[in-house]
Amino acid sequence: MATILAIDSSCDICSVALQGANGVFVRESKAPRQHAAEILTMVDELLLESGYSMTDINAVAVITGPGSFTGLRIGIAVAQGLAFPGSIPVIPFSSLAAMAMLVKQQYGSQQILTAFQSRENEFYFAAWQITDDWPCCIAAEQIVNKNGLLMQLGSLSGSWFAAGNAWSDEVLDSAQLHLAGSDRLIKSSAASILPASISRLAAADVIQAEELLPVYLQEQLVYSAQQGLS
Secondary structure, eight states, rough: OOEEEEEESSSSSSSSEETTTTTTEEEEOSSTTTTHHHHHHHHHHHHHHOOOOGGOOEEEEEESSSSSHHHHHHOOOOOOOOHHTTTEEEEEEEHHHHHHHHHHHOOOOOOEEEEEEEEOOEEEEEEEETTTTTEEEOEEEEEHHHHHHHHHTTOSSSEEEESSSOOOOHHHHHSSSSEEEEEETTTOOOOGGGHHHHHHHHTTTTBOOOOOOOOOOOOHHHHHHHOOOO
């Protein structure tokens, strides 16, 4: 069985997780926005608890965005620092796709809306269709305001599960869409990307540490503003 170390620093609380033949091990930061102070300590704790060392790790999975600008840079730097010395392959993940995978694991839904707050009145958003246990993007990852979000929802058909903290009662009531369910507490985490990481490693869907880049979505917000959605 492959041994995977996963890192998520895209939101206020960062997390790391490790899966291998010895089981699954997880750590989360004790306070918001303490990524730089706690993330390496958490990795050391996981390795000690699991009985593995970095030479046993077959791949490092990491959330590359969207999310906190500073948090993403810290997580990517840590992933690169851990993977580069031993030429360990790296598996980048979208935070929005990670949320969709978690919804599939917990609720079994096939059509999933993921959205969480970026800044005041701005949201990271994407719509997904689960195909062969993998989320395929139906509405591209983007950053939108409320009007832009409602416009995206208006173009969708079918029954959808809404995940993330963007789905206020006001937004859900305004959406002309059939909802199969919702969970505002769903968010990406290091543990949520472990199952897919094993599959992607088996398929050699990996990159090298130096190829890792953060994913920012500011350009889409500019486009929305030009379309009168600001």
